[in-house]
Amino acid sequence: MGEAALVSAAPDPLIRLRGFGKRYRKEVAVDGVELEVRRGEIYGLIGPDGAGKSSLMKAVAGVLSFEAGEVEVFGVRLDSEAAAERIKGRIGFMPQGLGLNLYAELSVEENIDFFAQLREVPADRLAERKRRLLAMTRLAPFRDRPMKHLSGGMKQKLGLVCTLIHEPELVILDEPTTGVDPVSRRDFWAILAELLRERGITALISTAYMDEAARFHRLSLMYEGRVLAAGEPDGIRQVVPGTLVTLQARPQIEALRRLREHYPQVEAVGPQLRVFVEEAQSTEAEAAVRGELEGLEVTAVMADEPELEDAFVALLRRRGLAGKATAEASLLVGDDPPAGGAVAIEARELTRDFDGFRAVDRVSFRVAQGEIFGLLGANGAGKTTVIKMLTGILPPSGGEGQVAGAEMRSAGQAIKERIGYMSQAFSLYQDMTVLENIRLYARIYAVPRRQLEKRIQWVITMAGLQGVEQRLTGRLPMGIRQRLALGCALVHRPRVLFLDEPTSGVDPVGRRRFWDILVKMARLEGVAILVTTHYMSEAEHCDHLALMHAGRIIADDPPERLKQALEAEAGRLLEIATDRPLLALELLERTGFQGVALFGRKIHLLARDPEQARGRIESLLRAEGVTLQHITPRQPTLEDVFVYRIMAMEKKERAA
Amino acid sequence: MNLRRTWAVAWKEWREVMRDRLFFAMAFVVPSMILLVLGYGLSLDVENIPFAAIDQDKSALSRDYLHRFIDSRYFDYRGEARDEQELDRLLAASRIRFAIIIPPRFEERLLAGRPVAVQSLIDGIFPYRTQVSKGYVAAINADFSTTLLVDYLARKQGMSEAQARRRIEPVRLETRYLYNQAIRSTWSMSAGLIMLVLMVSPPFLTALGVVRERENGSIYNIYASTVSRGEFILGKLLPYVFISAINIFVLWAFVVWLFGAPFKGDPIFFYLASLVYVICTAGIGLLVSLVVRTQAAAALLTLVITFIPAMLYSGLLVPVESMSADARFQAHLFPTLYYLQIVWGSFLKGLGWSVLWGNVLALMLYAVVLWSIGFLSFHKRPRQ
Structure with a gap:
């Protein structure tokens, strides 16, 4: 994990790709990729859906043939099925999809045993490895539980155990963390890092989360079948030198308008504005931004290193791939929600039981018209069940709710007419054109004939679908399909919109654009929006957030107040940068600091007395020979809040 | 061929079928249901x-x-x-x-x-x-x-x-009905339906079983491991052949005890011949699984290519001899014709090896051809 000192990297590459290309019929999935992975390295492939990561990984694992270029693994050229067979004893491959490669009907132990039998692991060694791996992943108490009854995070850990049971020299993991909540993701990375280091295993791992970049020694940033940049995480950030300035300004609309004139990458995240200033040092960038905002009330200005996501967007922009997304984004972002709006969604003590198991436990919240409400929580926390009850798909076992002025229990059909719903699966007809999809949904929702054409035009403009009206939906990139799905959910102008993980797997540019539309709908049209997401950076856009855990809401506040509450309860957040983050992490954890966690290459921890903590950290690290680069107090991110709250709950449950 | 790995695949598959309610029903309930429903419903007797x-x-x-x-x-x-x-x-x-x-x-x-x-x-x-x-x-x-x-x-x-x-009436006609003295169509029909059920059910299970793995992505466990394609195919199909081997008994019992058809032939011959037939039809399922991507498509395609020949070209409803020349040619392309002769021969005519060995040979040939094509077209490094 970002720690070259711990790895003895042999010079010979374990994986070597030259001019690698893969086509599916006429569609090019990967084109001209060069890649080298050294022994002992954790190599990352980062990119959104459709970047070609899966095709590349399957080719390396010898389970997919390809047309162009060369792939060499362990020095074997994979040019035939027979050649590919020669490497298979030494690799482990975990395909994409949470737990999909496991066998639902078999128990945890039976799954592991099956993988071990396939790989002919001797019984005595199997028993020993199983004991160790189950203990490490904390799956030991669930040995006999059928895999289908595991939570998302547990499935993912079981998948890892099954992939590692024969102790391969190389593991290839395809998006192991997609669709998993931040706490489980963190857990997963910690376990994986430990296992890989312990056995000196080389790994090729893909992810759609940009913030996981620091988990890799080196990585390739991929987009639409090509590599945008490759190298060490820090190196890639430096490909696009610049500074990230964050600030708060009032009025925000005016600030945003002025900044957009000069900077292509400006984003409003809740009350904050993020400006990426290319080719500028921190002081210089800060001054330049301040200069643009002359005469406005500007507070909390901070200059920082840009994140990988900023670099990614900049790279796309340079290659003209970002489209006009960033340039023409809405100017209404970040406005305050209308005060005193009518109640759009109200849940009162909503409860749902599934055969003796309580999925949702007395959940109450209210969302005003024009507000964006985020529902966060781990897989299986009950978010989707809440949405299903509110949309009238699932009857509640107890409690009641009101949606768009209709009582949930009595007015099932009335509710459905007043709401829009977009699921993760984008319920679009792939074999129909964009226009046909919109028209179909307009008809389904009984848009009056006179208004039909006008309404379709409105959807096309709103969702930015100009120019693709006649294209087949199935052939469109993920980001456009997602906006089309949103447009279809809005075609009957509902007052309330439900979005269940709408942005999974969409690239950062697409996600930013999507949120622009959501904010516009909320602020301009006064639509109330309820959204669930695993991207904590997106949660920052919400006006208020409810954190769910095991069917209950454990926190419900605006993002700012959630962060303040965390600071009040657990102290200031300190960010620590060192040359050996892994070792430092271990040391700090052992010393008993609160909320120690790795963020990128940096460590976050919470301290009630920052000055005293600073002294302790300095002396501790010095004693172990770790170079401390800096300790900076930071405002906690929502991810800090999420992780802290969930861990606290889990600790309490374990104690009970 | 590593038997340990083959066994691992087979044992895994068996447990999955036993625990998955839908698969279990398709394996053990549906075949008997088809026999009962069609056996009672498909009477060709014109009465009342x-x-x-x-x-x-x-x-x-x-x-x-x-x-x-x-x-x-x-x-x-x-x-x-x-x-x-x-x-x-x-x-x-x-x-x-x-x-x-x-x-x-x-x-x-x-x-x-x-x-x-x-x-x-x-x-x-x-x-x-x-x-x-x-x-x-x-x-x-x-x-x-x-x-x-x-x-x-x-x-x-x-x-x-x-x-x-x-x-x-100077010329009087004396008629004696052979094999099915009471000319009850249920005798011939229920026995004949064994042919239909064993044509449809094994490939159905096999095709779904293989395609399910591909749809989920668990097939990559096989692709990425050292299990050879032969070991996988054998291990994967073994449980389905075994299930069908049990079903041969069940169906036979239904026909004899419920429909009252006589069984006049050699039980060992009939069982072994049926086993060859089941291995052969499971091979059809293997082929189906290689050309489709989804379970829905697998189910549909299997039904079409097994039901139609079993109904129309086997001789169950219309004797092959009275078909048109090209229909008769087609009928000889499907294994159903050969097996139906074995079924009726065993149940009603009391025939055995000496007469029906050619039919068993034809079925064996089928099985070898189908499994070979299946083996050769299964790739652990496919194009997509």
Whole structure:
């Protein structure tokens, strides 16, 4: 994990790709990729859906043939099925999809045993490895539980155990963390890092989360079948030198308008504005931004290193791939929600039981018209069940709710007419054109004939679908399909919109654009929006957030107040940068600091007395020979809040 | 071939089928269901044809004539209609399939030695049933005419009825039905359905089992491991062949005990031949799984390519000999024809190795060809 000192990297590459290309019929999935992975390295492939990561990984694992270029693994050229067979004893491959490669009907132990039998692991060694791996992943108490009854995070850990049971020299993991909540993701990375280091295993791992970049020694940033940049995480950030300035300004609309004139990458995240200033040092960038905002009330200005996501967007922009997304984004972002709006969604003590198991436990919240409400929580926390009850798909076992002025229990059909719903699966007809999809949904929702054409035009403009009206939906990139799905959910102008993980797997540019539309709908049209997401950076856009855990809401506040509450309860957040983050992490954890966690290459921890903590950290690290680069107090991110709250709950449950 | 790995795949598959309610039902309930539903429903016997009549004569002789229909087990008398319009309505509504109108002065004319025309109306929607109905009507009518003639001759010539009958019918037909003495179609049909069920069920299970792994992505566990394709295919199909091997027993028991069909042949021969047939049809499922991507498509394709040949080209409904030349050619392309001969031969004719060895050989050939194609087209490094 970002720690070259711990790895003895042999010079010979374990994986070597030259001019690698893969086509599916006429569609090019990967084109001209060069890649080298050294022994002992954790190599990352980062990119959104459709970047070609899966095709590349399957080719390396010898389970997919390809047309162009060369792939060499362990020095074997994979040019035939027979050649590919020669490497298979030494690799482990975990395909994409949470737990999909496991066998639902078999128990945890039976799954592991099956993988071990396939790989002919001797019984005595199997028993020993199983004991160790189950203990490490904390799956030991669930040995006999059928895999289908595991939570998302547990499935993912079981998948890892099954992939590692024969102790391969190389593991290839395809998006192991997609669709998993931040706490489980963190857990997963910690376990994986430990296992890989312990056995000196080389790994090729893909992810759609940009913030996981620091988990890799080196990585390739991929987009639409090509590599945008490759190298060490820090190196890639430096490909696009610049500074990230964050600030708060009032009025925000005016600030945003002025900044957009000069900077292509400006984003409003809740009350904050993020400006990426290319080719500028921190002081210089800060001054330049301040200069643009002359005469406005500007507070909390901070200059920082840009994140990988900023670099990614900049790279796309340079290659003209970002489209006009960033340039023409809405100017209404970040406005305050209308005060005193009518109640759009109200849940009162909503409860749902599934055969003796309580999925949702007395959940109450209210969302005003024009507000964006985020529902966060781990897989299986009950978010989707809440949405299903509110949309009238699932009857509640107890409690009641009101949606768009209709009582949930009595007015099932009335509710459905007043709401829009977009699921993760984008319920679009792939074999129909964009226009046909919109028209179909307009008809389904009984848009009056006179208004039909006008309404379709409105959807096309709103969702930015100009120019693709006649294209087949199935052939469109993920980001456009997602906006089309949103447009279809809005075609009957509902007052309330439900979005269940709408942005999974969409690239950062697409996600930013999507949120622009959501904010516009909320602020301009006064639509109330309820959204669930695993991207904590997106949660920052919400006006208020409810954190769910095991069917209950454990926190419900605006993002700012959630962060303040965390600071009040657990102290200031300190960010620590060192040359050996892994070792430092271990040391700090052992010393008993609160909320120690790795963020990128940096460590976050919470301290009630920052000055005293600073002294302790300095002396501790010095004693172990770790170079401390800096300790900076930071405002906690929502991810800090999420992780802290969930861990606290889990600790309490374990104690009970 | 590593037997340990093959066994691992087979044992995994077996547990999955046993625990997945849907798969379990498809393995053990659906085959017997098909046999029961079709066995009872697919009777080709034409009996109890509903009919109505108009007797415009209402004489002793006309009543006698009508009663020959009413008392027959082939006809089901639904009552007398008032007029021809009512008959039309009943026929149109399919309440009756056959109607008979006895004209006025029926008895008077017959006794006077003059011919009489009786009108019969038969529903022609089901040509096969129509033909059979017409045969029954003609037979009853001829018998009635013969009786009249015998009576007349006996009276005129003063001979006994038996003598008179011999005069009128110099050539008498003696029929003995072989193999299925009571010509019960359920005997042939229920036994024949074993052929259909074992044609549909093993490939259905096999195709779904393989495609399910591909749809989930768990097939990558196989692709990325050292399991060879032969080991995988064998391990994957073994449980389904085993399930079908159990089903052979179950189906046999249903046919013998529930439908009352006799089993006259060699049980060991029949079981082994059935096993070869099941291995052969499981190979069809393997091929299906190689060309489709989703379970839905696998189910549909399997049904189409197994049900149709089993129904139409096996000889179950229409004897192969009476098919058109090209249909007969097609019939010989499917394994169903060869196995149906084994089934009927074993159940009804009491045949064994000596006569049916060629059929078993044909099935073996099928199995070898299907499995070889399946083996050769299965790749652990596919194009997509």
